[in-house]
Amino acid sequence: MTSRTRVRRLPEKASTDEAVLHAILDQAVVAHIGIVDEGQPFVLPVACARDGDRLLVHGSTGSRLMRQMAQGSPVCATVTLLDGMVLARSAFNSSMHYRSAMILGVAQPVDDDLEALRVLTDHLLPGRWEALREPTRKELAATLVLALPLREWSVKISDSPPEDEPDDLDDPVWAGVVPLRMVQGDPVPAPDLRFDLPAPVTQA
C-alpha cells in the first residue's frame, strides 16, 4: 500500500490481505483499465486473469489501449464484483455489497505469450485450452499479452447489513440485503456447429 492506494473513504472496509486481493481477481473475468491520453482518462473493459503476483490482460496489437499500456503508460486496473443491494431505512444509508480491487502500475509485455494465453483462457473458460488447437504464429503475432504487477493495490469490501440511524429503526419499511450473483443461462450452440457435443462450463 502507498499513499496513492490508501483507502480514505470508509477505511474499515479496506483489506491489505493479499489472499483477499487474489480471491477477488480469481472470481473476475473483466477488469476496467484506466489510461490517460493527453490529460483525458479513458476506461475500457478487458478480459483478465491473475497469474501469481500479476494480472494478465490481452488484446489486439492494433488496440490503442494495449499499445499505450505496452509503451509504459501508467494504468489503473479496477475489478468490481457486485454482490448485492443494501436497503437501509433511509436513502442516505442505502448502499451496495461489493468486493473491489484497484491496482496501479505499469504493464509489461510477458516473456511467454503462449503460456500467458493458456492461463488467461483456462481462467475465463476452464478446461478449454486443452480442447482447442494451439494458436497459430499469425494469431500470436496479432495478440499483445501484458502483465500488471500486483504491487501497488487496494481492496475494499462491503458486506455488512444496513447501518441505520437509531431514530429510523421504527420506520415500518423492510431493511436488509438483496444478494446479487451472476449465473449462466442455457448454452446457445453456434449455428455452424457440426458436432453433437455437450457445452463446457465457463468461469463467470
Next chain:
Amino acid sequence: MTSRTRVRRLPEKASTDEAVLHAILDQAVVAHIGIVDEGQPFVLPVACARDGDRLLVHGSTGSRLMRQMAQGSPVCATVTLLDGMVLARSAFNSSMHYRSAMILGVAQPVDDDLEALRVLTDHLLPGRWEALREPTRKELAATLVLALPLREWSVKISDSPPEDEPDDLDDPVWAGVVPLRMVQGDPVPAPDLRFDLPAPVTQA
C-alpha cells in the same frame, strides 16, 4: 461522436444510436469512473443512474473522486454489461458478449440535489424513495450529486455467435455462447428489522 470516441477496434460493433446508449445505462447500477491525478489514472466504481441526457452519480463530499470531479477534472464513465462467454473453436476467436458505453466529459453538481437523489434511488431501488423518509438537511449537505452530460460517448455491443476460421469448423469441439446474467438471491432481512414486511424488488 468525436475522434476521441470513435470506435477503432471492431467498428462493426459500435452503435451511435442514442436509444441504445440509454438502454445500456438504464440497465446498469455501477459505472467505472476514471479520473487523472498527477498523471496517474484512477478508476473507481460508483452507483449511477441516467436522468434524461445526463448520467447521475453521487458520493460523499469527503470523497476525493467526487471532489475532483466537481472541480471540473475531465472524467471517463464506463458502463459494462457482461452478457455471455463466446466459445469459438480457437482461443484467438473466443470472446465475450457485452454491451458497453463510454462517456467522456466534465461532471457538474446538479441544481436540484433532492430530485437527483430521487432519480438515483428510484433507479437503483425502484419504488424505494416513496417508502423512505426524506433525506435530512445534514445528509444532503454530506452528499455530492454530479451529472455527466451524455454528449461525447461511444457504445460497443458484442452479441454475435463465434466467428471461426473455416479450417477450424471440423475440429470436434463445442462452440457457441454461454449467456450470463445477474440474478437476485433470497433477501436477507437486517438483524435489527422490527417489522414483518415483504422485501422489495431491486433493479440489478
